[in-house]
Amino acid sequence: MPPHRTPEQNLLDELLAKTASGDQAAFAELYRLTSPRLYGVCVRMLRERGEAEEVLQEAWITVWHRASTFDRTKASAGTWLGTLFRNKAIDRLRQRREQLLDDPELMNHLEDEDPNPADGAEQTQEYLRLRECLDQLQPQQRRAIREAFFSGVTYNELAARCQVPLGTMKSWIRRSLLQLRTCLDL
């Protein structure tokens, strides 16, 4: 059963469904409305605009071809798109993993404690709920989850970035994920 969605979310669902039937105007509108956020995610993950542009382009081509697999009873358009774009970016990151590991500047990077919280205009019910649950985690673990989500890097690299042993990072993340599930599914 799909959760309640706002009119804005419904519009995106509608546009994606129309894209599936080859509606170019709907596709263009979907692009216009969602690209800044999706591009922002790609830039944050890849840290390089040229590559983020390539991923953005590739992912939108995929959206056009695979929109028919979108099922609004299973996911919102936002979740569907976000998943597709993050997956493309993660694939790209895995391809250049070694190069990243060699870059000391990237290795020393750590997300700030205050992770650019979404402003009032963007606070969907789902996001607010997630943030509430994230706030219940230990600060270090909360930070590790955000760093993992927005960097898209593997456990190994995540541990190196946060300067903790691999085992520690794994147990932080796993415990946090289980805690999040318990909190979110309440």
Next chain:
Amino acid sequence: MNTPTDDSNSQLRYAEYVLGVLDADARAEVERDMASSEAVATAVALWQRRLLPLIAEAAPIEPPEYVWHRIRHQLALDASPAVARPADAGTARPRWWNALRFWQGLGLGASLLAAACLALLLSSHKPSVTPPSYLASTITQGNGQVGWTATVDLNHQRVVIVPTRPQAIARDRAPELWLIPEGQRPIAVGMIGGDAPVTLPLDRRLLASFGPGAALAVSVEPPGGSPTGQPTGPVIAKGLLDTSGAAIHVPLASPAHPLDT
């Protein structure tokens, strides 16, 4: 398939997959399981629903205008889809995606006007063809490697040419870019960089020469350019320009520099 979805280890695996911490092999494994098991796919989808709302925390960034042009060309979409006009004022705009600034950077009215003028300009060469606003070319060296990528911005009458890697050019020589209309002699476009992107203006004569079959080439010349108006040094790279607008060749490495400054 040994993947009971109520097993907490499997659940963790799916959560880790969605979060993005698994390596390439482990990711591929989860994806295989998703493809073969509806239960796994559903369990993963549930984690996506839980975690994906976090993307609300990523700051939106306007993508460069040419990305949309490339997508449109690659998919061979109609030349004038709705993205060419802002949505009707009454259309609800999802605030969540915060896309309001999109149109400010786009200057679309002016672009459309320029495209219309260019269509008129070119109509004597090839009637009833509306040229795409952007043309792309990968300029390939003799060894098969891409030396430069070029993006021609017809609306702004300029070309951005970006070396894909630093090019070894003799100290007292410099690379020069040429446009070669099909069956005609090369026309000098300008001096380009061996290790940095360069933007060159395109005059009316050059613009009119971007017909079907046109190519770009790079030759090695004296620093100020060829003294004869024709290539004097070796041509080290060459690439066709896709002017059909139907399936534009996507550069392997796209210019990191937006065409609009």
